Amino acid sequence: MALVSEFLSKLTLAYGGEPEPIFPTVVPVSDFDPVKDAARIETAIKTKGVDEQTIIDILTRRSSEQRREIDFHYERLAKKDLVSALKGALSGSMEALMLGLMKSPAQYDASELKASMKGLGTDEEPLIEIICSRTDEEMMEIKKVYRDMFRKDLEKDIAGDTSGNVAKLLLALVETKRDEPSNVIDYEKIDEDARSLYEAGVKRKGTDVVTWISIMSSRSAPHLKRVFERYKSYSPYDMKESIRKEVKGDLEKSFLTLVECFENKQLYFANRLNDAMKSKGAKEKVVTRIMVSRCEVDLMKIRTEFKRQHKRSLYQAIADHTKGDYQKALLSLCGGDD
Structure with a gap:
C-alpha cells in the first residue's frame, strides 16, 4: 500500500514545466516590408482628414516587433518618431489604442x-x-x-x-517567488495547502490573510488549480465563495482575480470584456487594455471562452458597444467572428 501511495504522489503532469501555449489573433506577417509600411503610414497621416483605415490595417495586423521596425524606418523617412506622429494625427480611444500597440x-x-x-x-x-x-x-x-x-x-x-x-x-x-511547475504531482502538499486555506479562513473566526497570501503567491499555477479542487472536500464553499465571505473591497477583488486566473485565465479576461461592454457606452480603457495586452498572447482563446460563456461572439459585442475608427481597430485586433 505504501508503494501505491508513493507512486500516486509522483504521477507526472502532462505539461509540467513547459511554458504556457499561446493563442494570438495578431501574428507576424510573412511578407513584411517595414519601409513600405512606414511610407504608407506617412501618406495616411499627411492625407487631409487622416486616413485612419490605412493606419488600422497596418498597425493592428503586425506583431509588436514588426511595429518597432516600422517605427525605426518611419523616423528615418519623416524625421520624427511614429508615436509623436500618431499623437498629432489621432485622438481619444483610437489614439490610446494605437499608442498602446506601439509599446512592447x-x-x-x-x-x-x-x-x-x-x-x-x-x-x-x-x-x-x-x-x-x-x-x-x-x-x-x-x-x-x-x-x-x-x-x-x-x-x-x-x-x-x-x-x-x-x-x-x-x-x-x-516579488515573483512562485514555485516552478513540476512534472510531479505532490498530492500530500496539495492536501496540506487546501487544508491550510480552509483553516485560515472559513474554519476560524476572522481570516488569517497572511497564510492565504503566502500560499497563493508562492505555489505554481498547476498546483494551485488542484489545491482549489481539493479545497472543496474541506469547505462547504468553493474557494471563490470563501473569498467573498471572508474579505471585502480590493482584497476580495485581488484574491478573486488570482483564483479566476489560476482556474481559467482566458475566461477571466472574457468576463472582464463582457462586463466592460455591458453598459451602453463601453468602458473603453478596460477594453483597450485587454485587447492590446492579449492580442499576441491568448486573445483567440479569450474569444472562444467569450462565446461559450456569453452566447455571443466577442466580435459582435465589440460591434454592438463601440463605434467609429476605434471599433474598426478593435475588430481587426479581434481577428474575426466566431
Missing part, C-alpha cells in the same frame, strides 16, 4: 501600472488586473522595463500607493 507588451503593462498610480488616489482596477494575471516571467520583465522607463522600482511605487493586506498581496506577487 512589458512596456505597455508598465505604463498602465504607472498611470494607475499617478496623482491623487490609486486606480486599483488595472493594478489588480495586471499584477494578478501575469506570470512570474512576465512580471520580471515588467519590473525591469518599469525601472528603465520611470527610473523607479515598481515595488516602491506599489508600497507608496497601496496599503494593508492589498499591498502585502500585490508586493508578494511582484
